[in-house]
Amino acid sequence: MSRLEEFDKLSDTEDFFDFFDLEYDERLVYVKRFHIMKKYGEMLEKAKHAKFESDEKLLDYYKFALISIYKNFENGYSPSAAEIWDTFDKPSACSTCSTSTTCNDIEEVSNGVHACTSQSNLSFN
Structure with missing residues (x-):
């Protein structure tokens, strides 16, 4: 199974962080789970309309999007x-x-x- 196929099977917020081997505050993710995943879903939707050179580049985008969204919430963003x-x-x-x-x-x-x-x-x- 390819790494992209593995990513496509993820469903829990923590699974996405673990997939990319990212550290996260469990309390923050617990409290902001819905909002983090809503924003992340929006970023993933945008990626569907872009062209990436490879699956690895697409996964890099997915990782960067998750980091970016998480950092916004970590720094106090509130919808x-x-x-x-x-x-x-x-x-x-x-x-x-x-x-x-x-x-x-x-x-x-x-x-x-x-x-x-x-x-x-x-x-x-």
Whole structure:
């Protein structure tokens, strides 16, 4: 299995730090996990649109992005209420697009609240 394939199987925040052999404050990661991974996911999404010479260069980008985001939080970055509420304004209720911001099934379901409607057994009443 290639290193990039190993990376693609990671899911827990700590796994990403361990994969790159990075030191981190467990308490900070515990408290800011959601925000760190949200920002990291945004950086990974940007990488999909860039061209890298090799898998190693792509993994270097992934590592740098994680370091950069972590250092921002370590230095006191705190997301604004607008950033947090924007995340909750467009929740995704299906497992296939739970991290996708480009889900085609997100619709307004009630009074400006958006949700993924791709699963027929979900009720928004």
